[in-house]
Every structure is written in structure tokens, then in C-alpha cells.
Amino acid sequence: MRTVPGLERIMEYGEIFRGKAIGLITNFSGITSDWKMDNLMFFREQGYHIARIFTPEHGFNGAGAGEAIDEKSQQREGEAYIVSLYGEKKKPSPKDLQGIELLVFDMQDVGLRYYTYLYTMTYAMEAAGEAGIPFVVLDRPNPLGGTVITGPRILPSLHSFVGDYELPMRHGLTLGEAAGYYKEYAGLKVDLKVIRMENYTSRMMYPQTGLLWNIPSPALPAFENVLCYSGGCLFEACNISEGRGSMKPFLMYGAPFVDMDLVYHDLWEQRTGDNYVFRRRAFIPVSGKYAGEVCYGLEFHPLSPEEDFLPMALTLMKIICDRYPGQVTFRKEKEDQDTVHLKVLYGNHMAEEYLEGKTSLKELQRSWKEEGDAFSKSVQGLRLYS
Structure with missing residues (x-):
């Protein structure tokens, strides 16, 4: 039975979306499972109003690595302006959110700490909390599944847009679960709602979902x-x-x-x-x-x-x-x-020590397991899927 992404369940939650000016954080990976409609078309088909679009690294159409849109010449998609959240500005400004009544996030992630879509989401969650705007995540599969959690947890002192929140390298969370983790980790005051997938378990890797491969970015075509x-x-x-x-x-x-x-x-x-x-x-x-x-x-x-x-x-x-x-x-x-x-x-610093011959791969692997197991236990109560 094919997994149903959160996007395809929005008609069940009309009370959340109907009559609201929606800011949609998305890109080319925000599509229906049959590839017939992107999320803009799908929202409009339900009668929901997309007032503004926010895009991450690679841009709205995925033209290339690190693509950012010049705000001085914002593109339009229908009646909605497209605002880039990659480049110097990675978080929606109060001006960007003027008139927005609901922020919705819908993108395909890959389940790895250094992938930037996660931070596009968390920075937008911060902006939503500061503006008093509800935040909705339309959940999608973690391609790597949720049972293998490994790699070192990043030190807080090394936080950046490619790593933060003491996450392990392979964290095993969907973005809906990661949103809940970040809200708790940061003590964030934001009205968060996750629209879960159907027919999905954390034991699934992407091929087991029955979904067509949804390219998340240009360098990950399969x-x-x-x-x-x-x-x-x-x-x-x-x-x-x-x-x-x-x-x-x-x-x-x-x-x-x-x-x-x-x-x-x-x-x-x-x-x-x-x-x-x-x-x-x-x-x-x-x-x-x-x-x-x-x-x-x-x-x-x-x-x-x-x-x-x-x-x-x-x-x-x-x-x-x-x-x-x-x-x-x-x-x-x-x-x-x-x-x-x-x-x-x-x-x-341990990868550098390994390359310099100061520690062994076995020692690194031991630390990955310890840190991965500790993280897995810490997020057990935040899991949305069995």
C-alpha cells in the first residue's frame, strides 16, 4: 500500500487552511504522489489561498546548487510572490510575514543533519513563533528510514546552517518529527501542527513507500x-x-x-x-x-x-x-x-584526529553508536510513526 504524504491529506483539515492567507515554504519537491500536481495547484484545487511562497537552497524550480532569488526582483507564481530563504537571508523577516496568517512547510528531506532544508524549516518556525503565526508541516518520508541512527552528534559550538541542535549525522527523523524535536530542544513557543502521512512506518526506507523517487536537490537524482x-x-x-x-x-x-x-x-x-x-x-x-x-x-x-x-x-x-x-x-x-x-x-574534531592517525575507525564507530543510541532514546516520545 503506497504511502500518502501529508500534502494529500490537507482536505481533511479545512479548519486549519480555509480562509487563511497562507505562506508556503516549498520547492519543486512539493508534489503529489502521482506527480500530476505540485502543491500550489493542489492547494488551489481545495480552495485554499497561497499568498506568498518561500524557497530554500536550489530555488523554487531546482535550477542548481545554492540558487538564491534576488529579493529586489522577486518572481511570481500565480498571485504569490516568491521569496528566497537561501543566501544572506535564511529566515522570513517581519516584512515578509505581513498579512500572512499561516505558514506551511512542504519539502522532501533526506534524513541527514547537514541537509539545509531542515534549517530552512526551523528558522521559519522561529519566525512564525515570533510573529504569533501557526506553523504546519506537511510530512514526507525520511528516505533513509528511522531505524538507523548513527554518526556523531554535532557540538553546539559548531552550529551552522549545515548542522545544529546536537543532531547525529543520520538522525532517523521525518521533518515533522524533527519539527517537534526542535520545538522541544529550543523551548520554542510556536503553534505547531504536523499533518502526518498515512501507510508509513519508521522502518521504511524510500523504496518501501511505493512512491516515485522525489528528487530533493540536483545532486541527489536517485x-x-x-x-x-x-x-x-x-x-x-x-x-x-x-x-x-x-x-x-x-x-x-x-x-x-x-x-x-x-x-x-x-x-x-x-x-x-x-x-x-x-x-x-x-x-x-x-x-x-x-x-x-x-x-x-x-x-x-x-x-x-x-x-x-x-x-x-x-x-x-x-x-x-x-x-x-x-x-x-x-x-x-x-x-x-x-x-x-x-x-x-x-x-x-574526531574525523581530523582519525585522518591524522590519532584515533581509529573502530573508536569513531563506538562513539557513533553511543551517541546515536542516546539520541534515539531522547526522541522516543516525539515519534509520530511506529
Whole structure:
């Protein structure tokens, strides 16, 4: 039986939506399960009024990474202005919310701490609370399910738009559940309502929902990309390509200076399990790192969706760092800071210590389990699905 997203249940809650000037926080992933209507069309079909649209990273139509709309030339969709919440401004301003009586959030997330849609939601929740506007989440599946919770919990001192609220890397929450967690974590005074899915359990991964794959952003065109994004995102902190700009983002990793035969041999010797197969691969990104250059490295294919890619990703990163100590570089979080971006993405300093040989992967995995188990217990009462 196919999962029914929260969007397709709004007609059951006419008392919430009817007669209200609605601010809709959404993008191209806000569609019905049969792909016949986006949420704007669906709302209008019910007779509900969308007064303003707010969009996250990648923009309303998903044109590309980091797309933000210039507020001075706001686009229109029907009778609603589109306001970007990515760029310098990530939170609706009081001016943006003038005349808005209800804020509604509807986007497809991926279940990982560093994915920015979560923070677009929480920042908007803050704005709604400050303005005294009710906030509604139309829930959608967590593609990675809710049973595997792993990775370090991020330190509060490292909070940013790609990590906050002491979340583990793979948090196991739907955005509806994450909204409840954030409200409790921050002590937020906001009138929150989550319209739950039907025919969904936390044990489901996306293929089990019966839904067509709903691309959440340009670099995650398939479920397999999301599986390897869990861990593979860490390569965004260094000058090793994570496959962005290629046909297989987050499934291929390499650089012009890498000898793929040596790296393949090293990873075969050190592999962390048999749930990911890999092969030698050369690729030429059309954008991003090394655009137009040949990168040599490896291509991965996941065999078991339950197995997290993080151990494999860190093992590969260390192999390349050890092979090419003078050529692998890590970018700083900000030019005027010493903090490297890897620490922010990972959540603490232990990934750096592992790459420097100061701790083992086994020790990292032990900490992931401890922190994941503690988080799982802390959110048990906030679960919306069995």
C-alpha cells in the first residue's frame, strides 16, 4: 500500500487552511504522489489561498546548487510572490510575514543533519513563533528510514546552517518529527501542527513507500545517491571531488592527482564491509571541483540500504590523504577562522584526529553508536510513526 504524504491529506483539515492567507515554504519537491500536481495547484484545487511562497537552497524550480532569488526582483507564481530563504537571508523577516496568517512547510528531506532544508524549516518556525503565526508541516518520508541512527552528534559550538541542535549525522527523523524535536530542544513557543502521512512506518526506507523517487536537490537524482551522500558529504570539505558535476554525484570520488589503481588496492585491503561494491573510475565533472579535468578514483554502488556509508567514506578519505599528504587540502569554514569545514560537517574534531592517525575507525564507530543510541532514546516520545 503506497504511502500518502501529508500534502494529500490537507482536505481533511479545512479548519486549519480555509480562509487563511497562507505562506508556503516549498520547492519543486512539493508534489503529489502521482506527480500530476505540485502543491500550489493542489492547494488551489481545495480552495485554499497561497499568498506568498518561500524557497530554500536550489530555488523554487531546482535550477542548481545554492540558487538564491534576488529579493529586489522577486518572481511570481500565480498571485504569490516568491521569496528566497537561501543566501544572506535564511529566515522570513517581519516584512515578509505581513498579512500572512499561516505558514506551511512542504519539502522532501533526506534524513541527514547537514541537509539545509531542515534549517530552512526551523528558522521559519522561529519566525512564525515570533510573529504569533501557526506553523504546519506537511510530512514526507525520511528516505533513509528511522531505524538507523548513527554518526556523531554535532557540538553546539559548531552550529551552522549545515548542522545544529546536537543532531547525529543520520538522525532517523521525518521533518515533522524533527519539527517537534526542535520545538522541544529550543523551548520554542510556536503553534505547531504536523499533518502526518498515512501507510508509513519508521522502518521504511524510500523504496518501501511505493512512491516515485522525489528528487530533493540536483545532486541527489536517485535513492542510491542519498545512501552515499550519508558520509560522502564530508568530501565537500576538501579538494577531492565527490562527483558533483558528473553523472553520479556522491557515487564517484577522485581527483586529477590520484592513482586509481593504488587507491582501489588500498581500499580493497581496508574495506569496512561488503555492503558497498566499488570499481576504478575516471570521470570529467562539467561543474564544481575540477570542471573539465579528468578525475581518477572510484565509483561505488550500495548493496544494502541499511549499511551506512560513513565508515567507507572516511576510510577512502584517509587512504587518499595518506597517499598524497601534500596534495589533499581542506577548506576553512570562513577565511578569517581556523576551523576547517570538515569539523563542522562531521560535528566534532574526531574525523581530523582519525585522518591524522590519532584515533581509529573502530573508536569513531563506538562513539557513533553511543551517541546515536542516546539520541534515539531522547526522541522516543516525539515519534509520530511506529
